[in-house]
Amino acid sequence: MRWPFSFAAITFVCAFLSTATIIENGQVRLNPYPGQATKIYSIKSNDSAWRTYQRNAPEIGYKGRWCANYISWWAAPGIKFGYTGDNIAVTFGKDTSHNVLLAWRVSGLPWNFANVTADATYHFVKPGFPAGVAAGQTTIFEFRVSNWNLGVQINAVHVDRGAAISKVADFPRKIEMIGDSLTAGYTGTYESTSGTGWNLCEGFGNVEFSIIAYTGICLTDKACWGSPRGQLYQWMRTSDTSPRAIQKYGQTPPAWPFSSRQAADIVIINLGTNDASSRTTTPAVSDADFQANYIKLIKSVFEKYPNTKIIVVQPWMGYYRAGSGNTYRQSPNTYKAAIRGAVNSFGGASGGVHYFDTSGILQHSDINPKGHPTDVGHIKLASHLMQFIKLTFGWNFQNTGQEVQSHTMYWNNA
Structure with a gap:
């Protein structure tokens, strides 16, 4: 999605986003x-x-x-393992971003947050912390990188002498999301771990997931808002289009080894806003070109995941004030005819390509001053998508009771 300042400024701001002020209902969030x-x-x-x-x-x-x-890329990557003992520490390598924010938890308890940096060891789990962990039992530790454009490098994991870690079996189903800032969680309180992709996938409670999303990226393979390549090319690569990825791999990022990884049962694509508003030396992508590029992307997804189901999400362009009153109206949907044309070219649902219309889900108050969904807006989008998947494919929610998004227990104590 487009924003009114330069990508260089965004890069600078996002480097420090993990220590930025979080606003909660118009007030500074205590203990963020x-x-x-x-x-x-x-x-x-x-x-x-x-x-x-x-x-x-x-x-x-x-x-x-x-x-x-062992460097993480894209949105919300992480690690997960079982452990015994009372202590866990992790050593991060030289390619860890400075002050990157991690969301971490133990066995589904509330998420904690920790800033880490390169060439350092951090002590996460300690005796009695976090509260509620039963001593002497095998427990699960996990973290996810919260910042969408930063990452970590793992060097080692440490537990008590005499304790051990163990493999946690993967869930049998997997969702992969291909998107831009709307999926990556740009301007969400915890970025990737507040975004639509996170809320959707964690909300099921019983699926593996990858969020291949980066702010400013186009579907079309061209430079958009600082990203040198579009998702038509980049989603098949291991790394994203961040400055750190370019510094590490230049213009030849490694290909993602699809054949040796768990295949996605559902692929959700939410792209188009940046194609429509891309600030480049050439005009924005035409409807005809966008439709042709969308068809190419869908074909590439089927090539990598022959048995997957694809959900195409209709992007939007925000809201505008109608006349002199207090009414807001949703701007015309981006590339709607082109996207429907791409879906129909595969036979629609009968061909495994499903169209998800976002019209009417969000209201003006669900969009923040940066033109992106608020945390509540992301939750609303994810909730509607969850129901769509349940009704369309018969996927049931797992009532785990685990916390999906932290600091969302708002109530009035009067």
Whole structure:
């Protein structure tokens, strides 16, 4: 989605977004980042207090997209494993972004947040913290990178000497989302872990997921809002289009090894806003070109995931004030005819391509001053998509009781 300032400014701002002010119902949120991990000394391999697992240990489950150097990319990647004992620490490598924000939790308890940086070890789980963890039992530890354009590099995981970590089995189903800022959670309080993609996938409680989304990116393979390539090319790559990815891999990012990874049962595509508003040396993408490019993207998805179902989400362009009154109207949908044409070219639902119309889901108050959904707006979009998937494909929700989004328990104590 378009915003009224330069990509260079966005890059600068987002580098510090994890320490920015979070506004909650018009007031500054108290204690916005609870659960900070303690930075500790470097743990040696023969340390008598710790047992160390190297980053390639099969017990560590990597979620989302990670490269061969164990660097995370795109939105909300993370790790997950079972453990015994009372302590967990993680050592992060030199390619970890400075002050990147992690959302972390233990066995479905409320999410905590910790800022970490390169070449350092952080102590997350301690005796008695987080509260509610039963001593002596195998528990699950996980974290997700919250910032959409930053990432971490894993060097090692540490538990108590005499304790152990274990592999957590993958859920049998997987959702993959291909999108831009609307999916990545740009301007959400916790960015990726507040976005539509996160709320949808975590909301099911029983699916694996990857969120291949980056702010400013187009569907069309061209430069858009600072992204040098579009999703027509980039979603098949391990890394995103961030400055750190370009610094690491230049113009030849590694291909994603689809054949050796869990296939997606559902792929959700939400693209088009940046194609319509792209600030480049050439005009915005025409309807005809956009439709042709959308067809190419859908074909590439079927090539990688022959048995998948695709949901095409209709993007929107926000709201405008109608006349001199207090009524707001939704702007015309972006590329609606072109998107419907692309869907129909595959036979629609009978061909495995489903159209999801977002008209009427959001209201003016669900859009923040930066032109993107508020946290509530993201939840509303995700909830409607969840019901669409349930009704269309028969997927049931798992009533886990786990917290999906932190700090959303608002109530009046009067």
